[in-house]
Amino acid sequence: DAKTxxxxxxxxxxxxxxxxxxxxxxxxxxxxxYWYRQIHSQGPQYIIHGLKNNETNEMASLIITEDRxxxxxxxxxxxxxxxxxxxxxVRPNYGGATNKLIFGTGTLLAVQP
Amino acid sequence: ETGVTQSPTHLIKTRGxxxxxxxxxxxxxxxxxxxxxxxxQGPQFIFQYYRxxxxxxxxxPPRFSGLQFPNYSSELNVNALELDxxxxxxxxxxxxxxxxxxxxxxxxxxLTVT
Numbered sequence: 001d002a003k004t005x006x007x008x009x010x011x012x013x014x015x016x017x018x019x020x021x022x023x024x025x026x027x028x029x030x031x032x033x034y035w036y037r038q039i040h041s042q043g044p045q046y047i048i049h050g051l052k053n054n055e056t057n058e059m060a061s062l063i064i065t066e067d068r069x070x071x072x073x074x075x076x077x078x079x080x081x082x083x084x085x086x087x088x089x090v091r092p093n094y095g096g097a098t099n100k101l102i103f104g105t106g107t108l109l110a111v112q113p
Numbered sequence: 114e115t116g117v118t119q120s121p122t123h124l125i126k127t128r129g130x131x132x133x134x135x136x137x138x139x140x141x142x143x144x145x146x147x148x149x150x151x152x153x154q155g156p157q158f159i160f161q162y163y164r165x166x167x168x169x170x171x172x173x174p175p176r177f178s179g180l181q182f183p184n185y186s187s188e189l190n191v192n193a194l195e196l197d198x199x200x201x202x203x204x205x206x207x208x209x210x211x212x213x214x215x216x217x218x219x220x221x222x223x224l225t226v227t
Contacts, residue, residue, distance in 0.1 A: 043117070043203050043218030044156065087155060099207060100146060100169055101216060103155030 003027065004088045009108040012082075018075040020107055022088030025069045030092050033064060034101070035073045037084040044087065044103075047073065078111045085109075116140055117206050117219035125225045126194050134189045134222045138206030144168075145187040146216060147179060150201040162187055163209045191224075199226045 005023040012018040024033065034049040048055055048062045050071075055062045061074040075082055087106040091099065116139040126132050138145050144163045148156035158171035162181035176192040185206070191198055201223050205216035 043220050046215040046217065099209065100158040100161060100171065102158065105155050
């Protein structure tokens with residue numbers, strides 16, 4: 001079972017910031033928070049991951065609370081092409097062993113024009 | 114767009130038949146994972162291959178099997194197809210053994226079992 005809880009759907013106006021929340025209250029010390037998204041009819045796409053510090057890349061920012069029990073993915077200026085299902089996943093980051101991803105049902109983000 | 118490719122794009126099979134799906138991993142990646150995604154659901158992990166050996170398996174019966182070749186491409190085989198096997202099958206490649214475990218997914222193969 002997925003270890004995360006996300007809202008089923010969210011709307012965002014084009015050009016505004018999209019803030020996608022995720023609860024992971026049972027996260028353990030060696031587990032990272034990963035975000036992927038899946039645009040309709042495509043495979044999932046990696047966005048960003050982090051352990052406890054906030055992270056930023058060219059796609060998004062990831063804010064993790066101090067107790068690590070929740071996080072927020074921020075798309076700073078949402079466009080219509082950001083409409084997708086966004087998955088929040090927690091998993092250990094270690095080498096050699098299975099690095100499977102356990103997906104929940106994610107959040108459907110609909111960016112409105 | 115990733116360098117992961119899958120074939121075929123779409124496939125229609127009859128219940129009881131066998132099917133082979135193929136995946137070419139991104140250059141330099143030695144690990145391939147397979148996922149099944151039913152309509153309206155998130156992808157479910159089937160198994161993973163690391164350097165040609167199965168390295169973890171999800172809750173799927175033995176009629177789901179796989180192979181990884183020396184060039185790290187991979188096949189997913191499903192025997193005795195059932196109607197519930199209708200789904201999008203995704204493969205993902207990654208570089209196992211490194212500190213970077215992002216998985217790069219292909220576009221998937223849509224399998225329909227009638």
